[in-house]
Amino acid sequence: MKLLKTKNLKYMNKVFKRSFSLSILLFAGALSAQVTEKLPDTQVEPNAINIEESSISKNDTVNNFTKIKLDGIAAVVGDYVILESDIEKTLIDLKNQGASTADVTRCGLLGKLMEDRLYAHQAVQDSILVSDDEVNATGDHQLQQLVGQIGSMEKVLSYYNKEDEASFREDLYKINKLRMLSEKMQNKIVSEIEITPEEVRQFFNKIPEDERPIFGAELEIAQIVKEPKASAEEKQKVIDQLNEIRADIIENGASFNVKAILYSQDPGSKSKGGFYSMTRETPFIKEFKDVAFSLREGEISEPFETDFGFHIILVEKIRGRELDLRHILISPEISQAELDKAKKELDSIRQGVMDGKFTFAEAALNFSDEKETKYDGGLLRNPSDFSSRFELTKMEPSLYNQVRNIKDNEISHPILENDPRGGGPKYKIMKITNRFDEHVANFSQDYIKIQELALREKQFKAIKKWMEEHIEDTYISVNAVNRSCNFANNWIKE
Numbered sequence: 001m002k003l004l005k006t007k008n009l010k011y012m013n014k015v016f017k018r019s020f021s022l023s024i025l026l027f028a029g030a031l032s033a034q035v036t037e038k039l040p041d042t043q044v045e046p047n048a049i050n051i052e053e054s055s056i057s058k059n060d061t062v063n064n065f066t067k068i069k070l071d072g073i074a075a076v077v078g079d080y081v082i083l084e085s086d087i088e089k090t091l092i093d094l095k096n097q098g099a100s101t102a103d104v105t106r107c108g109l110l111g112k113l114m115e116d117r118l119y120a121h122q123a124v125q126d127s128i129l130v131s132d133d134e135v136n137a138t139g140d141h142q143l144q145q146l147v148g149q150i151g152s153m154e155k156v157l158s159y160y161n162k163e164d165e166a167s168f169r170e171d172l173y174k175i176n177k178l179r180m181l182s183e184k185m186q187n188k189i190v191s192e193i194e195i196t197p198e199e200v201r202q203f204f205n206k207i208p209e210d211e212r213p214i215f216g217a218e219l220e221i222a223q224i225v226k227e228p229k230a231s232a233e234e235k236q237k238v239i240d241q242l243n244e245i246r247a248d249i250i251e252n253g254a255s256f257n258v259k260a261i262l263y264s265q266d267p268g269s270k271s272k273g274g275f276y277s278m279t280r281e282t283p284f285i286k287e288f289k290d291v292a293f294s295l296r297e298g299e300i301s302e303p304f305e306t307d308f309g310f311h312i313i314l315v316e317k318i319r320g321r322e323l324d325l326r327h328i329l330i331s332p333e334i335s336q337a338e339l340d341k342a343k344k345e346l347d348s349i350r351q352g353v354m355d356g357k358f359t360f361a362e363a364a365l366n367f368s369d370e371k372e373t374k375y376d377g378g379l380l381r382n383p384s385d386f387s388s389r390f391e392l393t394k395m396e397p398s399l400y401n402q403v404r405n406i407k408d409n410e411i412s413h414p415i416l417e418n419d420p421r422g423g424g425p426k427y428k429i430m431k432i433t434n435r436f437d438e439h440v441a442n443f444s445q446d447y448i449k450i451q452e453l454a455l456r457e458k459q460f461k462a463i464k465k466w467m468e469e470h471i472e473d474t475y476i477s478v479n480a481v482n483r484s485c486n487f488a489n490n491w492i493k494e
Helices: 010-023 084-096 106-125 132-150 153-159 165-190 197-205 232-252 256-263 286-292 336-354 360-367 397-403 447-473
Strands: 048-050 067-069 073-077 080-083 213-215 218-226 275-278 304-306 309-319 322-330 389-391 415-418 425-436 476-478
Touching: 073 084, 073 106, 080 084, 080 106, 084 106, 106 165, 106 447, 132 153, 132 165, 132 275, 153 165, 165 447, 197 447, 218 336, 218 360, 218 397, 232 256, 232 309, 232 322, 256 322, 286 304, 286 309, 286 322, 336 360, 336 425, 397 425
Parallel strands: none
Antiparallel strands: 048 067, 073 080, 073 476, 218 389, 218 425, 275 322, 304 309, 309 322, 415 425
C-alpha cells in the first residue's frame, strides 16, 4: 500500500513493520479472488514439500530444502489447529493475489496464522458473533467471482481440486468464519482508541528530520452537481414493480435472495442477495436505517424512497442492536429531456461564475443538488481520511480522469456521471481549488495525515499489549521444528 514516500524508510518501517497482522490479507487455505495463472497443487505426493531457502529467514534454523510434512501440526492456538500445509497454502494464496513475497518468511507466515487464530479464539470467548448468513453471503460472492473468472463451477472445482460444490462451500465457510471473527476482534480492540493533538505533536517530533515522510502532489477539488429528477410516472412504475416482487415473496414463497440478485441495482449487495449486517452506527443513509430498525424479524417493508431510488427491506435476524437484512434497490429511469435540462443549467451556472456574477462556492451553495458538498463550497472530501486533499498517485481512476486536464482557475464543462453507489445519472462541473506539490511532511499543513500515522502507531501498541496478555492466558503449542522461529510475539512460552 503506497501510503507515503520517505527519504529514509528506516524510521517508518519501525512503526509499521510489525503491523503486518493488521493489514495483510492472509488466511490459511484462502481462495484468491484474483485468479491469474495456474498454481501448483499443494496436496502432492509424497506428503512433503521443499521450501526454498529464499522463503526462510536467517532466524529460521531450517536447512535449505528441508522436508516439511503437509499433514503435520505446526501449532495449536486455543481451539484452533494450524497444519504445516496451511503455511504453504497461505504463501501460494499471497502469490495468487499478486502480493510481493520477497520479504515473507515461513516463520512470519506461521506467526500471522497464529495471530489470526488467537483473535478468532478470543472472539468466541467474548461472545463476538458472526452470523451464518453473513458468512455464507461472502462465500456466495467469492464463488460468483471465481465462476466469472474461470468460466464454470466445474472448472472452479477442478482448479481447486475439490470433489463437489458442497465440500468447497464448507471450506469457504470455515475460512471466512475465522477471518471475520479475527477482524471483529481486532476492530473491538482498537475501536475506542483515540489520539489527542498533543500525542500527534509528540509522534511527529520524535521522527528525525532526515527521515520525515515525503507526501506526494495533492489536489483540492470542488464540484457543483445537478441530479435530474425522474417523472412521477417513472417513479410509480418502480413502486409497482417492487410491490409485485414483495407480493410474490409473501404470497408465493419466492426467494428474496434470488429476487435481489435478479432485480436489485445496488452494486454493493446485489451479488450477495441484497444482504447487509448493520447497526445504528453503520454509515447508511438515515431514511434506510429508520425503516430497517422499524421492522420486526421476518417482516418486509413497503417500498420507500431515498436519494438512491426505491427500496424494499427484509429483516432476517435481530441480534440486540445488530440487524441482518436483505434489500432490493431499483432506481426510476431518467428521461433524456431531464438530462439535457440538467446539462443546460450547469452550462449557465458555469458561465455565471466565469462572468464574475458569483463565485464557484456561492454557486455550489445556491444551485448544487449534492447535500454532502454544497454547504462547503462544493469541496470534495477524501473518503480515506475525510480531508479535502486527494493525492494524485492514489486518486480513484474515475476521479483522476475527470480532473486531470483541468487547469488552475478553469471550470470543466458538464460531466455526465453514473453514481457507482446506485441512483440515477447526474451532471457536474468541477474546479481545482488548490494544488500542493510534493513536499516533506509539515506538522500544520499535513496534520490530518500525521494524525492518522500517530493513531496507527497507538493502535499497534494496543494490539501488541493485547497479544502479550492473551498469549499468556491461552493454550498455545508450537511443534519442535517451529520452536526455533524468531517470532514477533512470545508464542514459545518458557
